[in-house]
Amino acid sequence: MPIEVACHLNVLVPDAAEPGLTRALGALAELGYSHVVLPPFDPDGAPLAEWAALFRDHGLGPITMVGQAPGADVSSADPAEQERGAAALRRMVDATVALGGDQLNGVSYGLFGRAATAPPREAFERSAAQLGRVADAAHEQGVTMTFEVLNRYETAMINTAEQALDFVAVSGSDHLRVHLDTFHMAVEEADMLEAVRSAVPVLGYLELGQSGRGALGSGSVDAAAVVREAITAGYRGRIGLEAFSRSVLSAVATEVLAIWRDTYTDGAAIAAEAIDIVRSAEATVGSREGTA
Template structure:
């Protein structure tokens, strides 16, 4: 068994499989636990899906905690200019919070502020304000249940809403919530930030989750990003919150998910290879 990782570390389960109800997912849980991880990040789930409670028990019985993910759709979107569609988006987020509680999770990640993959045009300022206020209200409801709600800042090819830490901080300020937290990811920051460490410093008062991903979306030890140097720098800033690692390899994913994330190649052969490589970064 590996030495415990000296941080509160999560792994995106897509490194093993994109089906959380299958046997490949069940087999990945002891691998993560034995490699020193404390949490496993799930992909988007239907809040009304059967088996959510059983999934939560399976994760907890393995000695891990789940992190759920919030999403929006064209029909239910807090960023919409339509009050009815905004309301449906708000209710969708609230159901996802309730689902997270049923899972026994205390963290909800994702892109709750709009439709992930819609980067065709900039939203109107009034729509950003509406979205921030609604997401902030949901974050407050989540906090009352002991759940930290974060929102991920992703690159320009995945959203036109929030691409930088500065935009994320402003979104928190617009929300009016003291409970909404920012999720930064090195893969996206490498595309959007001129200085990723300075971006973390700017977001630090609101930063709840810091995720490490390589330029290739594969093994963290191979790629264009100096993740060891970045990690040392953000520790020097005083960040002591939760970390995550993320990697994708097409043969391990369901094809529609791989297509949606534009994962075309084989970047590692097994999830165990990825998690042990990533854990070494924190040793």
């Protein structure tokens, strides 16, 4: 079976509002994508049944995202705040099920944003234990939970594949998975390919993001090499595209993500290039294995 390929919705449109959502899903389905990653949303106010029908109609599986908020943070030393953070994660697991999805990504281990100091080891361990419990419960509902490794300017908790492996081990969960993103890896990893190889046993999502947040074919990240390395190392999970442009994102998202430039204007073209890169890399590995 070919590798399943996902695309972040914000590559094409700023949010899940209509008529943009239906147009974006149609474009991704036509390009051959299997999944779409949704930007964060309020599970209590979203039209889950309506969205679920749209995903089914376009043959696309939804991948949801979840985070933490001040006062609801699993890494907090306050048990009540920890529980509120875990409850937010569980609500999004339920929303994922309602949408017909089977994967939940996100920065689920703590607050997003640059920290003044690195969190203590105790915060790391508290967060891992909470996520492990949620991941095990999510597995029972048919949902795989991953956590994204970010660069130092977006979190001080987990910046490298090595730290992510430690986090999984501390969690005590057999079901918690790692989400690696080449945009962040380009900042933090001394050897990106080795980092990918090391994480394959617990890798649940491999995201391709270029150094400048634009087209995969222009920048310092060799996306094709990353895909080839992952597949050669035995990875058969989903591979996703993430790209951001100021002309496409919402005003709020551009500020949060520091997207100051128009890195592209045609999201469908970016998505077309990305899936071609993945399929070509996949075919190259298959050809090597066929002649070995």
